[in-house]
Amino acid sequence: KQEVTQIPAALSVPEGENLVLNCSFTDSAIYNLQWFRQDPGKGLTSLLLIQSSQREQTSGRLNASLDKSSGRSTLYIAASQPGDSATYLCAVQKADGGSEKLVFGKGTKLTVNP
Amino acid sequence: EPEVTQTPSHQVTQMGQEVILRCVPISNHLYFYWYRQILGQKVEFLVSFYNNEISEKSEIFDDQFSVERPDGSNFTLKIRSTKLEDSAMYFCASRSGTSGAAGETQYFGPGTRLLVL
Secondary structure, three states: OOOEEEEOOEEEEEOOOOEEEEEEEOOOOEEEEEEEEEOOOOOEEEEEEEEOOOOEEEEOOEEEEEEOOOOEEEEEEOOOOHHHOEEEEEEEEEOOOOOOOEEEOOOEEEEEEO | OOOOEEEOOEEEEOOOOOEEEEEEOOOOOOEEEEEEEOOOOOEEEEEEEEOOEEEEEOOOOOOOEEEEOOOOOOEEEEEOOOOHHHOEEEEEEEEOOOOOHHHHOOEEOOOEEEEEO
């Protein structure tokens, strides 16, 4: 059974700092990995999707990497801003014929202090 | 930019009552999903739906749950007889199914917060 873990559970940084969020998964047979942002009491906003054949994806100040063999992904946020404060979730879709469900981690709650 | 929408945003119901949660997926998307998140816990998969039928469901999705796409735009989740433990945020998601990362990305709605008393 796929398990997704995100460490740390919470992170507080000063504005302008570069930071890395970690995600690990137990079964390396994944189809893709998706990073989301969740604001308190709100829905999930998709940030990046990395396909299993890729090693990284970039969008603006965000860069996500994937190392399937070690079961790890990182989300790098450059020059953090107070508006980046949110909970960041990673989710994996397993490479099982026909399965589309995403298995989520519990998230890292990021606070960027002005 | 197209978005998944959900109604209502909040619903309070009595235990044993039926509830219907509504979603309008992004137009031209072909794959639809329901997930839920109990307060303080992980987001959990409930069901996926494609070509007018369920393609996968989790252990949570028992006989009390059903999904329907009654017309070309709406996608609904029905809970027949709600229990206290059904209290959660329910998210609808959709994806296009086109090739590449864009087609694989699941886009989530803002959620319906269900409280069962």
